[in-house]
Amino acid sequence: MLSAFMENFTFCGEVNVQLEVRNASRYIVLHAHRMHIEAVRVAEDKLAGAVRVANFFLHPPTQVFVVVLNRSLEVQRSYNLKIIYNALIENELLGFFRSSYVLHGERRFLGVTQFSPTHARKAFPCFDEPIYKATFKISIRHQATYLSLSNMPVETSVFEEDGWVTDHFSQTPLMSTYYLAWAVCNFTYRETVTKSGIVVRLYARPDAIRRGSGDYALNITRRLIEFYEDYFKVPYSLPKLDLLAVPKHPYAAMENWGLSVFVEQRILLDPSISSISYLLDVTMVIVHELCHQWFGDLVTPVWWEDVWLKEGFAHYFEFVGTDYLYPGWNMGAALIRMLANFMGHSVFQMGLQDYLTIHKYGNAARNDLWNTLSKALRKVGKFVNIQEVMDQWTLQLGYPVITILGNETTDDIIVISQERFVYDSDAKTKDPDFGDNSYLWQIPLTIAVGNTSHISSEAIIWVSNKSEHHRIPALEEASWLLGNINQTGYFRVNYDIRNWRLLINQLTRNHEVISVSNRAGLIDDAFNLARAGYLPQNIPLEIIRYLSEEKDFLPWHAASRALYPLDKLLDRTENYNIFNEFILRQVASMYLKLGWPTNNLNKSLVQASYQHEELRREVIMLACSFGNKHCHQQAATLISDWISSNRNRIPLNVRDIVYCTGVSLMDEDVWEFIWMKFHSITAVSEKKILLEALTCSDDRNLLNRLLNLSLNSEVVLDQDAIDVIIHVARNPHGRDLAWKFFREKWKILNARYGEALFMNSKLISGVTEFLNTEEELMELKNFIKTYEEGAAASFSRAVETVEANVRWQRLYKEELFQWLRKSLTH
Structure with a gap:
């Protein structure tokens, strides 16, 4: 039983724990943190006799609560532990915390939980580790102006004369504490029902529900539950699923069983002003969280070291689920x-069905999955030890790079070698294991041979040694090799320079001989291999010269993603204009071919228009980012029209690009106009891109002003403040400002986000990832000496990243500029 007092942000609770004694003990130890324990009682269930409590106390360093008894509990007896306590509904984003929104000029509050990974202990005393599963019977007492939600449906509601109501929820199945959840709010909802009778509701602010902002999410959730039930052959296991859209949350979403919580920007969508990109982002978050209702909730990791497994499956099904909703839209997901x-x-699907059926309502370790998948393979006559293969991928550091070399004496013999891929080649000398056989993977390398007009069928080679020789029968002197066909493997592929040249020539002459996904893979691999020093710096830039003829989105997207970090390494250098000019030349012809979108995009045809519209968007973004004059003029014209007419006629799919470009190019009045719009608009998708646009200014005074405003929670939501600081750090005019602000405000930032490890890690990484001078590296190291406590791992990764940036500047920057000078003069 929990009573929530929203007027003063406190709550009190009574926990009753049924204990079965396996070993005699005078001590009962649970997790509890940041609460006041009022009373404790222990009684034997059958005899109802109390066991005297000698003492009880909280131990904050270990976040445990200890009950000391006068005598030992007896083996094979059952006892009831009752704890009465009270605590705050916190302002931070963990445990049972509060959030707020404004409706008709009135600020309204709600309370919601975030228990993953170890924050249930802040809301009630419990055994707060994933291996401990129990059933939970929750009751929530609140004022009648609010409603309450939890994992299960309400069984009964008892109304009191003083305006309070107590909701008693049905008992849960066996579950871990980290995905238990509840909320107290005055939201409204819309609902739908699946074919199997599951009631799906979306709860949000009344104005958002009235506008229909949750309708898209509600519709695809129903369809996805039906899809997953069919795919896994395991029914959704609860009678209902609520989707709760909250104004602030530490993550994009949390997969609580039966009550998934989303930050508003990741679930609410206004069709009249939301872009296709935003629609697909919302889709993938929902697909991801729904997959967790099976992987994570129904079957739970034994311990946090295997949490990657549930996240890996959810990430994989982002693409499977999205491809179901929008056939033809497909990408991939790692391991x-x-x-x-x-x-x-089909065998993989069969194995997953068996895995979920065997382990439902229980815990499973990664070996349970590997064994089930191996059994599925044996059923079809294949004998591969999945555990042996996958342990190398999951227990070793990093991932491999495969290098394929031609044999100088025999055309059809190749040499395949593997090593761990690292961006900082100095790591090879720092790590004594790097050069020997300590880092080895069993790698399913798919390979094909091609020439100017066609490509062969793929063959698979299992690479398990440091270096191996293989015969490729179709390989001739003029043929090229391509590895990792359709990018299905979690590794990078490098070639000798001769093969890279043949691939570059192929892309230039007839790029369609190579598949879309492999064209994207070649671009991604080449840029990353060059960044790490495995390839000359000119190779990736020579590859992208063919893009003027590329009509598919994925290769352009790969190029854009790869150019972004390179741009940030160069954007404060003296010769940056040379790099800038080279990129503009590669983009110019496709920019002219595609033109600008109109506002008449039919959202119902996402699967047909997505690739084309995202290609156009990618090219416009590159053109505006690197200073194409027409792109700048178009953006300025659209912004000026909006200001003068007070009608926003900017095409939806490029609004963020136009806003950012306008703020960067135009005067302070435009910045103030965007700031005013940010405050007045209520659609969450639009608020997000307006806020990010403000970070694009070239005016350092405005950037400093925005940084300082970001710490005011009444102006910028807590989770959005991190994005403000990171986006200012990505702006070359604001990088040093954000870095200085981060150091000066670290105590405030760490107090706000320190316990939300993901948010703290995101902030540290975002502010430091593009620092690239010796001076900035020294500043980082000196700062860490004073303040690293509580974020040591994140700061250690930051140092590795900045060291790699500094090393690249020292070793490769001038090599890149020399090639660019020659390229631009020919």
Whole structure:
């Protein structure tokens, strides 16, 4: 039983724990943190006799609560532990915390939980580790002007004369504490029902529900539950699923069983002003969280070291689920995709069905999954030890780079070698294990041979040694090799320079001989290999010269993603204009071919228009970012029209680009106009891109002003403040300002986000990832000496990143500029 007092942000609770004694003990130890314990009682269930409590106390350093008894509890007896306590509904984003919104000029508050990974202990005394599962019977007492939600449906509600109501929820199945959840709010909802009778509701602010901002999410959730039930052959296991959209939350979403909580920007969507990109982002978050209702909730990791497994499956099904909703839209997902590919998708699906059926309502470790998948393979006559293969991928540091070299004496013999891929080649000398056989993977390398007009069928080679020789029968002197066909493997592929040249020539002459996904993979691999020093710096830039003829989105997207970090390494250098000019030349012709979108995009045809519209958006973004004059003029014209007419006629799919470009190019009045719009608009998707646009200014005074405003929670939501600081750090005019602000305000920032490890890590990484001078590296190291406590791992990764940036500047910057000078003069 929990009573929530929203007027003063406190709550009190009574916890009753049924204990079965396996070993005699005078001590009962649970997790509890940041609460006041009022009373404790222990009684034997059958005899109802009390066991005298000698003492009880909280131990904050270990976040445990200890009950000391006068005598030992007896083995094979059952006892009831009752704890009465009270605590605050916190302002931070963990445990049972509060949030707020404004409706008709009135600020309204709500309370919601975030228990993952170890914050249930802040809301009630419990055994707060994933291996401990129990059933939970929750009751919540609140004022009648509010409603309460939890994992299960309300069984009964008892109304009191003083305006309070107590909701008694049905008992949960066996579950861990981290995905238990509740909320107290005055939201409204819309609902739908699946074919199997599951009631799905979306709760949000009344104005958002009235506008229909949750309708898209509600509709695809129903369809996805039906899809997953069919795919896994395991029914959704609860009678209902609530989706709760809250104004602030430490994550994009949390997969609480039966009550998934989303930050508003990741679930609410206004069709009249939301872009296709935003629609797909919302889709993938929902697909991800729904997958967790099976992977994570129904079957739970034994311990946090295997949490990657549930996240890996959810990430994989982002693409499977999205492809179901929008056929033809497909990409891939790392290890799980590689596993599914070499097993065969139907066998992989069969193995997952068995895994979920065997372990439902229980815990499972990664070996349970590997064993089940191996059994599925044996059923179809394949004998691969999945555990042996996957342990190398999951227990070793990093991932490999495969290098394929031609043999100087025999055309059809190749040499394949593997090593751990690192961006900082100095790591090879720092790590004594790097050069020997300590880092080895069993790698399912798919390979094909091609020439100017066609490509062969792929063959699979299992690479398990440091270096191996293989015969490729179709390989001739003029042929090129391509590895990791359709990017199904979780590794990078490098070639000798001769093969890279043949691939570059192929892309220039007839790029369509190579598949879309492999064209994207070549671009991604080449840029990252060059960044790490495995390849000359000119190779990736020579590859992207063919893009003027590329009509598919994925290769352009790969190029854009790869150019972004390179741009940030160069944007404060003397010769940056040379790099800038080279990129503009690669983009110019496709920018002219595609033109600008109109505002008449039909959202119902996402699967048909997505690739084309995202290609156009990618090209416009590159053109405006690197200073294409027409792109700048178009952006300025659209912003000026908006200001003068007070009608926003900017095409939806490029609004963020136009806003950012306008703020960067135009005067302070435009910044103030965007700031005013940010405050007045209520659509969450629009607020997000307006806030990010403010970070694009070239005016350092405005950037400093925005940084300082970001710490005011009444102006900028807590989770959005991190994005403000990070986006200012990505602006070359604001990088040093954000870095200085971060150091000066660290105590405030760490107090706000320190316990939310993901948010703290995101902030540290975002502010430091593009620092690249010796001076900035020294500043970082000196800062860490004073303040690293509580974020040591994040700061250690930051140092590795900045060291790699500094090393690249020292070793490769001038090599890149020399090639660019020659390229631009020819």
